[in-house]
Amino acid sequence: MPATIAIIGRPNVGKSTLFNRLVGKRLALVDDTPGVTRDRRAGDARLGDLKFTIIDTAGLEEADQRSLEGRMRAQTEEAIADADAVLFVIDARAGVTPSDAHFANLLRRTDTPIILLANKxxxxxxxxxxxEAxxxxxxxxIAMSAEHGEGLADLYDALLPIIDGVEAAEDTGAEAKTDVDVEDAEDEAxxxxxxxxxxxxxxxRPNAGKSTLINRILGEDRLLTGPEAGxxxxSISVDWVWNDRHVKLFDTAGIRRKARVQEKLEKLSVADALRAIxxxxxVIVTLDATIPFEKQDLQIIDLVAREGRALVIAIxxxxxxxxRAAAMQVISDASERYLNQIRGVRIVTMSGLHGRGIDKLMExxxxxxEVWNRRVSTGRLNRWLDGVLIHHPPPAVAGRRVKLRYLTQxxxxxxxxxxxxxxxxxxxESYTRYLVNGLRETFDMPGTxxxxxxxxxDNPYAAKAQKRKIQ
Structure with missing residues (x-):
């Protein structure tokens, strides 16, 4: 496995900007507001010929362990414990603050190598x-500017012996596998x-239990949870293996109604969630069983359907x-009434807090x-179309009937x-819906x-008709 490097520091010193610089993408949200990052986020980083895993963390803050800031700090401490090296970032323009000095004392108690970065x-x-640093x-x-890419050469020199030491400890057979072309492997696998x-x-929606569900799936407090909404x-990705099948799970921010999204940070979070979709x-749409199928739930489901993703609804x-019998009847009636565009979608009742229904959800x-990838042969499609035209032909428009000649996928x-x-x-449009429902029922494509x-x-006689008009 590649070396793991964690970025830590107090809020608003440029940790996420450095993370984005090293991964070469704008994965982490960046804003001038302190405390934007909350969960720790991993990415595949590259610096010259060095390849490693970089972890962006929440800003270190002195707070009660039961508070949101205290839980964020616990996530950062776990990242430090799992890392092969730590990039301790301070703001060079602000100098060394009391918070920097306090957390430097905490870092001295660890055996993890520390690289000090004076950002900005x-x-x-x-x-x-x-x-002062x-x-x-x-x-x-190391004097650097994550925003402008200055100081990366010095950072390379500092990381080189650490990453070389980690790679030397790895099995050489496993190292050789990293030369496989990932894109080719994905196409075939x-x-x-x-x-x-x-x-x-x-x-x-916010506070529907998405992060709690993923934590229960993983069996650890990987993601930050709590009673606070939002x-x-x-959008945090984590790897998981279920019944020998590999899954990459993406946790996203709660999506509220567009009219209620006012703050810039929430707009960025929602945009990140939409990109993850x-x-x-x-896509698993998580609904709160106590208030299922709210208007916003239906809008999220409609968004997923318009994007053309395979869909599962988790209650x-x-x-x-x-x-539960009465609640299940309400859910069944609501799905029949509101989900015509994805008729037959799988609805799974579960409890993310207690871990009930997770196997059913993944099944x-x-x-x-599988349904999302289903392909039907052209012969079967056209035999079905012939039967449709006999029993329910398209309506005549202005005295002339529309001719459906051929169907393919x-x-x-x-x-x-x-x-x-x-x-x-x-x-x-009603005839199009009739054809779609017929395809769904005949070829067993529920919920997709x-x-x-x-x-x-092309009209083979159009050219001759145009020629006669010219003459």
Missing amino acids: AEGRAGESGLY FGLGFGDP PAGSRERPLRVTIVG ITRD KFAEV NKWDLVED AAFSAY PKTRPPHFVVFCSRPETLP PIRLSYRKG
């Missing part, structure tokens, strides 16, 4: 803080394999429901993925069907979005 050191404004006792500080884990994104901000293969906090996720993920016909613009488009065939 560009220009003369950071010179005094750079000189010598007094922390971690050797020569089935979803759920080590080379290509199934990408599952968990979304929902704790999660970044777009790159997912299966979380089922342990809080007293009359539903892999089943939804050019794409999967989600299933996409194309009908070749005459005058497709005159077909009513189905795309159906029309294509007008």
Whole structure:
């Protein structure tokens, strides 16, 4: 495994900016507001020819352990314990603050190698803080600017012996496997394999229990949880193995109604959650069992369907429901009434806090993925279309009936069907829904979005007619 490097420091010293610089992508949310990062986030970093895992952490703050800041600090301490080295970041423009000195004393008690970084050191404004950093006792500080990419060469020199030492301790056979072309392996490997884990994104309204569910799945407090709504901000990915099948889980920020999203940070968090949906293969929409199918829940489900992702609905906090038979009837009626566009979607009742229903949830996720990838042969499709045209032909428009000539499936993920016909613009939307529902029922595609488009065939006599007009 590659070396693990953790970035720590007090809030607003540029940790997430440095994280984004090293991974080469804007993965972590960055803002001038202190305390943006809350959960620890891992990414694949590269610096020259060095490859390692970088971990972005919440800012170190002195707070009660039961408070949100105290729980954030506990997450950071776990990252320090698991890391092969720590990048201790201070703000060179602010100098060494009492908080920096306090946390430097804590770091001295660990055996983990410490590399001191004086960030924001560009220009003369950071010179005094750079000189103050010598007094922390971690050797020569590295003057750098994560925003502008300055000082990375010095950081390379500091990381080189640490990463070389970790790689030397690894088995050489495992090291040789890192030369495999990952993209080629993903194309050939089935979803759920080590080379290509199934990408599952968990979304929902704030405080629906998404992070608690992932913590229960992993069997550890990997993600920050609590009674406060909106704790999660970044979309955090974690790897997991379920029944010998590899899964990459994405936890996301709660998505509120657009009119209520006012603050810039929440807008960034929601945008990050929407991006996680777009790159997912299966999306689990988490609903609160005490108030299921709120308007915002339906909007999130509709968003996932429009994005064309495989969908599973998890009714979380089922342990809080007293009359479960009546609640199940309400859920069934609501799904029949509101989820026509994804009829037959799997609904799983569960409790993320107590770990009940997790196996059923993952079975539903892999089943939804299989349906999402289902392909139907052209012969079967056209035999079905012939029967449809006999029993329920398209309506006549202006005295002329639309002719459906041919049906094929050019794409999967989600299933996409194309009908070749005459005058497709005159077909009513109700007939399209009739065809989609027929495809779903006949070819066993419950709960997955189905795309159906029309294509007008070329008229072989159009050229002759145009020629006669010219003459």
